[in-house]
Amino acid sequence: MPARAPVPDVSPATAAPTVDGGDPLARERAHLAASRAALRAMRKDVESLDIKDVTANWVNAAVLRSQIEDRIKALADLAHTPLFFGRLDYLHTAQEGQRFYIGRRHVHDAGGDPMVVDWRAPVSQPFYRASRKDPKDVGLRRRFGYTGGELTAYEDEHLTDPSEAEQTSRLLQAEIERPRVGPMRDIVATIQPEQDEIVRSGLSGTVCVQGGPGTGKTAVGLHRVAYLLYAHRERLARTGTLVIGPNRSFLHYIEQVLPALGELEVRQSTVDDLVAHVEVRGTDTPTAAVVKGDARMAEVLRRAVRSHVTLPTEPLMVVRGSRRWRIPAYELEEIVRELLDRDVRYGSARDALPQRIAHTVLVRMEQAGEAPDDRVQDAVARNAAVKAAVKAIWPPVDPAKLVLRLLSDAEFLAAHAEGVLTPEEQDTVRWDRPARSVKSAKWSAADAVLIDEATDLVQRTHSLGHVVLDEAQDLSPMQYRAVGRRCSTGSATVLGDLAQGTTPWATSSWAEALSHLGKADAAVEELTAGFRVPREVIAYASRLLPHMSPGLAPVSSVRENPGSLSVRPVTGDLDAAVVAACVESLGREGSIGLIAADARVPALAAALASAGLPHLSPGEETTAASRLTLVPASLAKGLEYDYVVLDEPAAVVTAEPDERTGLRRLYVALTRAVSGLTILHAQPLPPQLT
Template sequence: MTSPNHALGRALEQERTYHDTCRAALAAMLDAADHRVATGADVSASGADAETLGHRFRSHAKELREQPPGSLFFGRLDQEDGQSHHIGRRRISRHPADPPLVIDWRAPASRAFYQASAGDPQGVEVRRRFGWAPFSKGDSADLTSLEDEQLGRGEAAGASAIVAGEIERPRLGPMRDIAATIQPEQDDLVRAEPARTVCVQGAPGTGKTAVGLHRAAYLLYTYPQRLRRSGLLILGPNRTFLSYISEVLPALGEIDIRQSTVEDEIARHDVRAHDSGAAAVVKHDIRMAAVLRRALYARVAPPTEPVTVPDGSYRWRIPVHELERIVAEVREETPAYAVGRERVRSRAVRAVQLQAERRAGPMGNAWVRRIGRSRAIGGFVDAVWPRTQPEEVLAELLTDPRDPLLAPGEREAVRWDRPPRSYRSAKWSAADLVLLDELAGLIERPEGYGHIVVDEAQDLSPMQCRVIARRAAFGSLTVLGDLAQGTTPWAARHWREQLAHLGKERADVVQLTTGFRVPAAVIEYADRLVDALGVDVPPARSLRRDGELTVRRVENIASATVEAVREALEHEGSIAVMATAQDTDRLRAALRLGLPGGLPGRVTVLPAALAKGLEYDHVVVAEPSAIAEAEVRGLHRLYVVLTRAVARLDVLHSRPLPPELQGF
């Protein structure tokens, strides 16, 4: 009789051999891709077709070449019909026409890997998961374990040790993909239809960011022509965050996706001025959309005299009342400002054309173009609908803000103390760039994207939301965030209002409340703050019971931080010390002096303001009350900081803790 250990060892050897086969096939795929690039597209194709094929060949070769090292599959499905499919991050086959050795996790056949259960096996007899050695580069010898779930027999296997091990693996370097551990509720969001806008309210550690990135990869795989033509954009809160997520999409086979911030998208000018807090709040307020529209269209003036257009020996005359009608009709149509200007021109030309045709019959296109370029028509258009630039409009507004939508104190807050001689020499603030983008969108509609993934969306101001809405007018969004983590002065308190600013007020709002990364002890401690945050979100919960939480009152924060980091270095994984911006330099200096050899590479000291979206195995929070008092929404910031730990959290305080955290 074969022992279970012998059977397991034999199964592992078979799978390792299969992995070697897949590795050889992947190498052959890369050689074939390089050969296609070298030989070029079919020489009989037209120039445009050859260029298109060449680009496709180069892109495919680049994707294969830049695939991060790692295991080639993480699961297997044995079907009722006798077929077996290995599931991995990309399709692998010996030849494009051959059955795949590995099926891409995004393919329809792979969905059962994430959705099948003992109660609903979906034609799956056995679901197998593979365990790989931590930080494996994809050597077959690193395949160390496997688990089988007998779904066809209705046997529930319970919690997967392999899934738990992957989720709880120490966090070093950039964010990893979660293709091997996607849960059914996450899979539903990942595979949502491309036209569907989804808002994910996700508690800390629920994987909302990973869900958004995997949805981007899924949409590009499933609808490549549609989205590569219209574009897909990932918007993160800052460059630190984008660096953190940078390796997820390449690991999933997608390397040419634009990853940016709202600030990058609207960077018409360098930021050379800084607003007061009061001015920034006013400029980010939704009322500024109406203020800017009125400032722009205040430049449109009613005609005051008829227009006379010379045409050879004739002079055509357009009376004032007809010119007034033209301008009024165009204004009622509310086109983009530049489009409205051309409509006024074309309708004035049409008025002349009708007179000419009543006298001499149809006029040709050359005649129409000549009349449109005439000095009389051009002068009329410039008088009633003048050409302008966003900078010119905003400079006039900030020099003398008069709009009654703003209170007197708000007008004074945004008024320039020393106006520039010309809008061309103006120095613009970060908030000004948002307003300039609004004006640019009023003058000429920007090109949009087919889909935009927006992370940390709760922190966007109404005016920043409108930046995104303009670029998604004909596309869809994946909106990711957590109202409890809103830290900007204008952070959202309700998703419906935020979605309305994004132009998607009817979008579905889905809540992810079960955490897989942050341990229960840490989540439960941070949840003490939720009632004080003024937002309607359910308390988070975690499936992990392995974390450690320590709350200590100390005499000296600096020396206690050094000791906490020294103890943390005895464990695997990344370590972060988080404090107010004023305290970070002092704590960094103390760590450099107090640790043997100085500050290790896996230890990061960062201000609380930069913690959002990041995760570390061990987090040391220094003086929580100082973090809470440092800004208007300081308790929200503290909530963010407390939920960055995925293994151990040390809370050090020499002052009394915020009331919500006392009594631990």
């Protein structure tokens, strides 16, 4: 049996012989204290660096000082975050007889010898992958338990001992089930083998992770970023990384994960933030949003942009000194058609046109016996007549004005949407009241994506080294294209669950989504083992799957928590019953989420206030003193609470434009609980649940 020291939140077990003599727990505590002292010394060494005579100028000095400040922040000792959570004792190979402590960051002593090894290092990998079938040369794997930052327990697995039976780690289970107060935590101590394979997959390939509620897909994506920054730091420092979430509440919930792992420079954004070329003040009908988000709009925009090019009909006369050089219209047309056939960005082709014209003039000069050089070509390209010709042939295009005209001018839209959009679809996307200017227009979120597409047609969008896209199932094809532009020369980690797609344009398959993203060759991995949502709760929610996502495998939860589900019909005052359920949940440890259809939120907020129960809004950080959050169902995706009180499931379903979307919204709401779910309903439950 694995050896354990007693710990308040883990049942004590009979101790088996360990590899340590004396008191093993005291030894480990001493190593923790020494490691913390070594980390403080590392930080002090960085703080004491003198760079006065190191840099050549003030710019270099400022850059170096910024790097030093970042390093100091990364070396902070977080009192309530365990410095290490595991230990590996190797048997043979290059690490024969060596012992490695696995933690969130690397710590070394004054002589440079490691006291804690970063969880991302190759030598740490067996902590997540080793098993009795494949021990990977590890004799002992030890896990540590902490209470309030203090090391209080250990648990050993002798991987090469045939007499020791395989069993679930209770420390691991306790860490997974630890109450959730505050923002999302990292999972470095609990990463499972199938998750670790995704985390450590290479930078060159794009990975798509299909995972149901509680499978840890978001955490896997964030830890993959941390791993890639460790393994390819210099490259990603040049090209950049980005995490994209569905809304700012979600980003606020996950924002502490990467800093806790020592990664401070990863930018976070929503898709709306990425395409914020104009102020969004309007909304679309679902039908209009679906058409605007359709990939066919890319072709409409491409045609509209290229329509600004006018084939020349007059020759061009270039005067240089006493000589005149004539370029006939047919030669100019050949130059223009060649640029169009190459299908390069509109702006790049416009920049190339004067140089192409100038080169044609230089050929004539050489034929006349002159010997012009590159300076002459540049001068000809800047010639007033050439500039005028370029402006007439290939005028500049303002992307926002282009989209404004498409949405306002029926004839312009019809000319470029012919054979692409039906007349009915054209009527759907066209504004009833055309705007006079870009600033006065009431742009919608879908319009902003169209402007982003047009902007890229004019000038290439900067590509990052790696992008993580979470809750990806809810993106439209045009939104996928917008994200794909940000990683066109890099890679991506795509995270989502097809069963949780709640937008009218939600994707029906990952193959389709990845094609729009520009990553059709991405590997699709599926996580089906749930670690957070109790088995009783996920089984109840999975009743909806055949009705909304046929063929999708249900999550198989590893957590057994009898009594975690309570379904209560209410015959009296529903608001009062909901408040009472919240009071009941507040009597337990952990965070509480009250989830309701958006239209029910004001009434429930008033009921909570009348009862003297303060509550938070999604995105606000829960604390020990403030643990109740009132969550509109439309914002629940990606969030987790220890206990969830779900108000009126039927109202959640009927709030959506169609039943399938409503069932998916309900599925999301049902699976936000990680310890217990209480459902209260005055109306009959949706028949799919009964």
